[in-house]
Amino acid sequence: MLTDIKKYLDTVCQQIRFQNAHKLVQKELEDHIIDQTEAFAAEGIAQKEAVKKAIAQMGDPVLVGTQLDRVYRPKTQWHLILFVLFFSIVGIVLQYFLQSIVYEQMPGVKTILSIFIGMGVMILFYHIDFTILADHAVKIYTVYVIAMGVVFFLSAFPVNGYPVYINGVAHVPPLIYLFPVVFTGILYHMRGKCYGGVLLCMASMIPPILFSSNIGINTACVWIILVNILLMTMAIFKNWFAVKKASTLLMLYIPMLFLGGFAAMHPAVRRRLHVAIIDPNNLDYIRYILQNNIKGASLLGRGEAIMLPSGKKLDLLNVLPYSTEFFPACILHYGGWVLLILFLAVYFLFLARIFYLAKKQKSQLGFMTAMSVFLTFSILSIWNIISNSGFFFYFNFLEIPFFSHGGTLYILFFMLFGTLLSVFRTGSCVQDNLITQKTALPFFQFENGTIIIHLFSKKDNAK
Amino acid sequence: MTMDKNLLTGSTSMLLLKLLEEKDMYGYMMIEELSKKSDNTFVLKAGTLYPLLHTLEEKEFVTSYEKNSHTGRQRKYYAITKKGKQHLNEKREQWQQYTSAVNNVLKGGMTFAY
Numbered sequence: 307m308l309t310d311i312k313k314y315l316d317t318v319c320q321q322i323r324f325q326n327a328h329k330l331v332q333k334e335l336e337d338h339i340i341d342q343t344e345a346f347a348a349e350g351i352a353q354k355e356a357v358k359k360a361i362a363q364m365g366d367p368v369l370v371g372t373q374l375d376r377v378y379r380p381k382t383q384w385h386l387i388l389f390v391l392f393f394s395i396v397g398i399v400l401q402y403f404l405q406s407i408v409y410e411q412m413p414g415v416k417t418i419l420s421i422f423i424g425m426g427v428m429i430l431f432y433h434i435d436f437t438i439l440a441d442h443a444v445k446i447y448t449v450y451v452i453a454m455g456v457v458f459f460l461s462a463f464p465v466n467g468y469p470v471y472i473n474g475v476a477h478v479p480p481l482i483y484l485f486p487v488v489f490t491g492i493l494y495h496m497r498g499k500c501y502g503g504v505l506l507c508m509a510s511m512i513p514p515i516l517f518s519s520n521i522g523i524n525t526a527c528v529w530i531i532l533v534n535i536l537l538m539t540m541a542i543f544k545n546w547f548a549v550k551k552a553s554t555l556l557m558l559y560i561p562m563l564f565l566g567g568f569a570a571m572h573p574a575v576r577r578r579l580h581v582a583i584i585d586p587n588n589l590d591y592i593r594y595i596l597q598n599n600i601k602g603a604s605l606l607g608r609g610e611a612i613m614l615p616s617g618k619k620l621d622l623l624n625v626l627p628y629s630t631e632f633f634p635a636c637i638l639h640y641g642g643w644v645l646l647i648l649f650l651a652v653y654f655l656f657l658a659r660i661f662y663l664a665k666k667q668k669s670q671l672g673f674m675t676a677m678s679v680f681l682t683f684s685i686l687s688i689w690n691i692i693s694n695s696g697f698f699f700y701f702n703f704l705e706i707p708f709f710s711h712g713g714t715l716y717i718l719f720f721m722l723f724g725t726l727l728s729v730f731r732t733g734s735c736v737q738d739n740l741i742t743q744k745t746a747l748p749f750f751q752f753e754n755g756t757i758i759i760h761l762f763s764k765k766d767n768a769k
Numbered sequence: 770m771t772m773d774k775n776l777l778t779g780s781t782s783m784l785l786l787k788l789l790e791e792k793d794m795y796g797y798m799m800i801e802e803l804s805k806k807s808d809n810t811f812v813l814k815a816g817t818l819y820p821l822l823h824t825l826e827e828k829e830f831v832t833s834y835e836k837n838s839h840t841g842r843q844r845k846y847y848a849i850t851k852k853g854k855q856h857l858n859e860k861r862e863q864w865q866q867y868t869s870a871v872n873n874v875l876k877g878g879m880t881f882a883y
Binding site for chain 2 (some may be wrong): 331333334335337338339341342363364365366367369370373374376377378666668734737738739
């Protein structure tokens with residue numbers, strides 16, 4: 307009996323080339339056959355006969371499969387890939403142009419090589435089923451934290467016999483960019499796990515923060531944690547934890563604000579904030595240059611040379627250290643407002659397109675994974691653009707993904723982009739697993755003079 | 770009563786959207802409802818229904834979600850979207866124009882009372 311059903315479903319699926327759709331189609335058709343069989347059985351038809359009749363009612367499996375094959379095709383977002391290629395090419399051309407001014411040399415082979423490696427990584431991640439983020443959330447998180455820890459301890463070197471951890475500079479900040487995607491898996495894994503789930507999600511943020519904070523504050527780390535908090539807020543609003551929203555938001559935001567305040571009290575941060583916000587007598591050299599760069603920019607073409615406090619006028623790259631972080635300022639200086647605005651418009655179109663496709667995701671897992679990448683790209687690029695204006699305080703400029711920076715970071719952005727493409731490729735075939743409809747018991751409860759803390763307990767709806 | 774196949778195919782998606790306008794349903798439910806409401810005139814095969822439903826979902830006229838049915842089993846429910854409602858209204862208007870035109874012809878043409 308079951309073999310007949312299986313045979314029918316297998317024949318249907320053989321016609322559907324897009325394998326990710328098989329599970330979804332199989333389940334729905336199987337449910338239908340079972341419903342129909344039960345209806346026939348209720349009419350008094352013997353079970354074996356009922357199954358046969360139900361299968362016959364379904365129609366020709368080859369025809370059904372062929373029709374479904376037309377519906378289910380992997381969706382490759384070629385326009386997003388073209389956007390990324392465009393930014394990469396503009397980035398390299400700009401690097402070539404700027405380096406020819408500063409060093410009179412071409413960009414290193416490393417930069418061009420990183421694009422090719424990045425593309426390879428993107429193709430690999432595009433083909434990996436992104437649902438593994440949820441299916442193996444804890445394993446992926448553990449491997450991620452171990453990798454961060456290993457890099458952290460490997461980058462220690464002894465000074466006067468004591469180890470000094472220089473985690474940030476070479477390796478760890480790039481790894482922190484992967485955190486929102488990994489965190490999405492943890493959030494999804496904790497669905498329906500009440501206040502205990504909320505606390506575990508919050509706790510999961512601690513090890514990566516610890517491995518990433520070196521001088522008291524790390525700009526990338528702060529923004530990535532903000533992305534995670536936003537993702538968690540969305541999860542709370544989507545009722546993933548089955549808890550009271552207002553109290554859970556307080557549970558999340560109060561400790562985070564407290565931690566933020568604590569970090570701001572660090573002497574190094576306080577000094578930097580003081581200069582950045584008050585900036586007495588233009589102590590902040592880079593801010594001064596960037597502000598003057600804006601004042602002297604032309605509509606199209608090269609802007610005025612930068613006037614130094616001494617009255618001396620110099621070209622932008624003679625006064626600003628060469629770095630891909632300053633690319634927006636360089637476009638403005640050498641190309642003018644029109645080129646900068648045009649470039650930013652294309653970049654924001656790219657981000658808007660990602661947001662639109664993320665919103666269209668049917669499954670909550672697909673939506674949140676795409677949002678984690680969207681928020682990471684958006685926050686990094688917006689911070690870089692704001693920092694380049696020179697009218698806002700800065701710690702670290704970070705970068706516009708795919709545009710500024712080459713090397714390891716570039717490969718990492720392609721990793722995120724590949725994951726995003728994987729969501730858009732298979733998202734239509736992903737169905738969220740059902741979680742219990744029961745709501746959580748209050749976090750605190752006073753009973754007979756004792757305080758009871760409910761971490762994972764749910765209300766018994768039968769009562 | 771049996772109906773011409775072409776006429777049926779063109780209007781099946783409209784009928785499905787109409788069913789979903791009333792309430793969210795899963796596939797088997799839709800076939801049952803359609804058959805009941807049409808006095809067994811429209812007996813849809815599952816093999817016709819699902820490719821059509823999945824196409825409607827692809828076009829964003831319907832959306833789907835998993836929910837436990839009254840039998841306690843998990844089922845894939847379909848719901849009509851705003852875009853689907855607009856499409857249904859357009860299809861309904863086209864259908865009414867078509868049927869009134871056919872009726873007029875069958876009655877022997879339009880009459881002008883002058």
